[in-house]
Amino acid sequence: MDEVKIIEVKQSVFEDNSKNAEFLRERLKQEKTFLLNLMSSPGSGKTTLLLALAKALKGKLKMAVMEADIDSAVDAQTLLDAGVDSIQIHTGGMCHLDADMTRQGLEKIGFDSDLVVLENVGNLVCPAEFDTGASLNMTILSVPEGHDKPLKYPLMYETCGLLVITKIDVMPYFDFDAKKVVEYAKKRNPEIEILFVSAKTGEGIDNLADLLIEKVKKWTN
Amino acid sequence: MDEVKIIEVKQSVFEDNSKNAEFLRERLKQEKTFLLNLMSSPGSGKTTLLLALAKALKGKLKMAVMEADIDSAVDAQTLLDAGVDSIQIHTGGMCHLDADMTRQGLEKIGFDSDLVVLENVGNLVCPAEFDTGASLNMTILSVPEGHDKPLKYPLMYETCGLLVITKIDVMPYFDFDAKKVVEYAKKRNPEIEILFVSAKTGEGIDNLADLLIEKVKKWTN
Numbered sequence: 259m260d261e262v263k264i265i266e267v268k269q270s271v272f273e274d275n276s277k278n279a280e281f282l283r284e285r286l287k288q289e290k291t292f293l294l295n296l297m298s299s300p301g302s303g304k305t306t307l308l309l310a311l312a313k314a315l316k317g318k319l320k321m322a323v324m325e326a327d328i329d330s331a332v333d334a335q336t337l338l339d340a341g342v343d344s345i346q347i348h349t350g351g352m353c354h355l356d357a358d359m360t361r362q363g364l365e366k367i368g369f370d371s372d373l374v375v376l377e378n379v380g381n382l383v384c385p386a387e388f389d390t391g392a393s394l395n396m397t398i399l400s401v402p403e404g405h406d407k408p409l410k411y412p413l414m415y416e417t418c419g420l421l422v423i424t425k426i427d428v429m430p431y432f433d434f435d436a437k438k439v440v441e442y443a444k445k446r447n448p449e450i451e452i453l454f455v456s457a458k459t460g461e462g463i464d465n466l467a468d469l470l471i472e473k474v475k476k477w478t479n
Numbered sequence: 480m481d482e483v484k485i486i487e488v489k490q491s492v493f494e495d496n497s498k499n500a501e502f503l504r505e506r507l508k509q510e511k512t513f514l515l516n517l518m519s520s521p522g523s524g525k526t527t528l529l530l531a532l533a534k535a536l537k538g539k540l541k542m543a544v545m546e547a548d549i550d551s552a553v554d555a556q557t558l559l560d561a562g563v564d565s566i567q568i569h570t571g572g573m574c575h576l577d578a579d580m581t582r583q584g585l586e587k588i589g590f591d592s593d594l595v596v597l598e599n600v601g602n603l604v605c606p607a608e609f610d611t612g613a614s615l616n617m618t619i620l621s622v623p624e625g626h627d628k629p630l631k632y633p634l635m636y637e638t639c640g641l642l643v644i645t646k647i648d649v650m651p652y653f654d655f656d657a658k659k660v661v662e663y664a665k666k667r668n669p670e671i672e673i674l675f676v677s678a679k680t681g682e683g684i685d686n687l688a689d690l691l692i693e694k695v696k697k698w699t700n
Binding site for chain 2 (some may be wrong): 286299300301302327328329330351353379380381382383384400402403404406407409410411412413425427428431432
């Protein structure tokens with residue numbers, strides 16, 4: 259079994275993050291690499307979704323994952339064990355990644371994938387404040403968290419282009435209003451795209467894979 | 480129906496938070512008020528647990544709640560509608576509360592309760608970095624989030640005296656290892672107390688209420 263590579267990244271307080279993000283986005287465009295910045299609460303199922311997504315994308319796109327966490331390498335190891343190209347980024351206690359920290363990870367994992375997913379630190383507040391240079395921000399909201407989250411975490415939903423509602427298989431056990439979550443999310447960002455999926459049953463995973471393939475093609479052409 | 484009071488608090492960058500926290504703790508001791516700093520991921524069920532707790536404590540302790548959120552007043556309104564004394568604190572975009580922001584909330588809600596609960600911003604990273612002046616830090620981990628959270632969010636579990644595992648009624652639908660979560664949490668803090676509850680079925684709520692009554696009595700005597 260391969261052991262996961264752990265990268266310790268550092269934040270520079272002197273740099274202009276917006277400028278760094280624009281530089282990185284430009285470079286990604288030239289390298290024909292689509293960077294997906296995946297954000298959510300802790301425990302919403304980011305890694306499990308990525309496992310299902312990697313399976314659905316097999317043979318269609320070359321995908322790699324950068325797992326960002328304050329500590330541990332459990333998620334990157336899980337992906338690696340399942341055959342998904344991945345590295346672990348440690349943020350040195352930081353609650354988010356900025357564009358230069360993201361670049362440090364990309365230099366390690368390389369630019370030869372069509373799709374690189376940055377699994378940001380589990381946090382609905384701080385990651386939304388920093389442009390990572392990503393081609394797209396995708397937010398996960400799991401059914402057990404409740405449909406009111408777009409009301410409480412405005413910036414996360416304003417900066418997110420694609421919202422994926424996960425764990426829809428447990429909908430019968432929770433008071434989750436699917437209509438309301440769409441209404442609240444669109445209030446924050448009228449252009450937001452919304453998909454409902456379950457990584458457990460596989461429902462909606464192919465739709466998500468197809469949507470990402472379309473976006474990656476647009477980016478790399 | 481009463482409308483909830485919303486307090487906009489501001490962080491001062493010039494103040495010494497540790498000193499403020501010690502001052503506040505000393506004052507709370509003199510006022511015979513126990514301040515519980517409640518932290519968790521977004522959507523772990525803090526407000527629902529507080530509703531169940533308020534019911535269990537009725538007639539035994541005078542309890543009030545300060546709800547902190549970046550936006551919205553849904554939680555404070557829910558509590559107020561259920562007859563629980565509560566105010567809403569808005570953090571102006573901040574991902575956590577510090578001791579002086581907590582003091583501003585306390586000045587509004589007053590010091591005449593035995594137990595004041597500060598429902599911190601839903602976030603497993605930043606709130607752990609700031610001493611609010613609380614008598615006790617309590618962290619909620621809900622079953623759907625998974626048992627690996629103490630591995631990924633070390634500081635939250637190191638600074639937490641009481642860990643409450645919530646939503647145990649949905650245990651059959653998730654791969655949650657109760658033994659492992661205890662092992663991982665104790666690795667972060669060997670002195671941590673751990674309770675398992677369900678606000679939905681009521682399981683464990685009386686144990687939590689009894690434990691808090693005991694701690695409040697110790698504080699106020």
